[in-house]
Amino acid sequence: MGGQEQEFVNLAFDTNWIAPLGPNVNGFENDISQYANVGHSAALSSGTAAIHLALIILGVRRGDDVLVSTFTFSGSVNPILYMDALPVMVESEPTTWNIDPQALREAIEDRKRLTGKVPKALILVHLYGMPAMLDELLAICKEYGIMVIEDAAEAMGSSYDGKKLGSFGDFGIFSFNGNKIITTSGGGALVSNNKKWIEKSRFLATQARDKAVHYQHSELGYNYRMSNIVAGIGRGQMLVLDQWVEKRRQVNQFYRELLKLYEGIEFLTEPNDKYYSNHWLTAITLDPKQHASEDLRLHLLKDNIEARPLWKPMHLQPIFAKYPYYGNGWSEEMFAKGLCLPSGSNMTEENYDRIQRAIESFFS
Ligand SMILES: *Cc1c(COP(=O)(O)O)cnc(C)c1O
Numbered sequence: 001m002g003g004q005e006q007e008f009v010n011l012a013f014d015t016n017w018i019a020p021l022g023p024n025v026n027g028f029e030n031d032i033s034q035y036a037n038v039g040h041s042a043a044l045s046s047g048t049a050a051i052h053l054a055l056i057i058l059g060v061r062r063g064d065d066v067l068v069s070t071f072t073f074s075g076s077v078n079p080i081l082y083m084d085a086l087p088v089m090v091e092s093e094p095t096t097w098n099i100d101p102q103a104l105r106e107a108i109e110d111r112k113r114l115t116g117k118v119p120k121a122l123i124l125v126h127l128y129g130m131p132a133m134l135d136e137l138l139a140i141c142k143e144y145g146i147m148v149i150e151d152a153a154e155a156m157g158s159s160y161d162g163k164k165l166g167s168f169g170d171f172g173i174f175s176f177n178g179n180k181i182i183t184t185s186g187g188g189a190l191v192s193n194n195k196k197w198i199e200k201s202r203f204l205a206t207q208a209r210d211k212a213v214h215y216q217h218s219e220l221g222y223n224y225r226m227s228n229i230v231a232g233i234g235r236g237q238m239l240v241l242d243q244w245v246e247k248r249r250q251v252n253q254f255y256r257e258l259l260k261l262y263e264g265i266e267f268l269t270e271p272n273d274k275y276y277s278n279h280w281l282t283a284i285t286l287d288p289k290q291h292a293s294e295d296l297r298l299h300l301l302k303d304n305i306e307a308r309p310l311w312k313p314m315h316l317q318p319i320f321a322k323y324p325y326y327g328n329g330w331s332e333e334m335f336a337k338g339l340c341l342p343s344g345s346n347m348t349e350e351n352y353d354r355i356q357r358a359i360e361s362f363f364s
Helices: 005-014 021-038 047-057 080-082 101-115 134-144 195-205 228-238 243-261 295-301 329-335 349-363
Strands: 040-044 064-071 086-090 123-127 147-151 171-175 187-194 266-267 282-286 336-342
Touching: 005 021, 021 171, 021 187, 021 282, 040 080, 040 336, 047 080, 047 123, 047 147, 047 187, 047 195, 064 101, 080 086, 086 243, 086 295, 101 134, 123 134, 134 329, 134 336, 171 295, 187 243, 243 282, 243 349, 282 295, 282 329, 295 336, 295 349, 329 336
Parallel strands: 064 086, 064 123, 123 147, 147 171
Antiparallel strands: 040 187, 171 187, 266 282, 282 336
């Protein structure tokens, strides 16, 4: 927490505004729209809910193909199955670790050949805060008429070509889950420049209640709205978001300095100055001929320092294994040799020292 969250939560209590909606929800939505420079936003219960509503509003139907990165968290893919649609998983490229434009084109062409149709939408993930190759990917989607949902759950505060991530797609989504760069304990947002779509998402997220004095419903609704209490935390977090991005970038710099002494280590790195990552998590790979990433993880754990494997690719997950996948298995290799290092926005000098000592002792 940054310090001012409690004030916004108290505001809700002081005005007895504990109902789901209220001034904190409106305030938080305005903050998000302004920050990401998008026209409209809806505060929701999670990032996963935001993707689900985006798919509904874009008119995805049972059996439709929806493209998505394989190298991501399951929250990117689950909503495709909520729609009874078909996840088409696409491999990443080694520069940004995000969806590979060439593999994307192959997937689209192959699906077109097999089904006679072009996939309906792409869920475009920016992994660990790193912007995907947006110029190339958006051009392909435009060429085929594919709608884009930008999954910026891990990338709030990152930008590409000076423009905040989340603002490039037909929709963007953010997550405020406990592990994300800012958090409301749990929550998410859907953003778009299309006012009608965001209004529709608020309608669907509050049980699709028709305009009537009584409770009347003609469409399937969901209970996906963020509450006024939780949104108070969000307003406070928005005040520190840029600071948190700065801190995460410092953490990344710390590891670069520390690890440059050792061979076989590579970082997820901004390829040029068009790319600006929030470095939500600092992610590295170790050359397996020199060190096993699992050995480093276990060595750190002995000191009660938690590092984690990279996301296990979706096409390797039992639940998604039966769906189409396009790629050369690159992310499987990454999963075998990669690690996310401790990257909190609240790392102290003592934390840095302890991590440094543990890493040095591993390599010696
Ligand atoms: C966290 C995350 C989500 C889901 O967000 P929740 O708020 O946890 O539902 C989706 N996609 C990615 C890439 C994520 O990291």
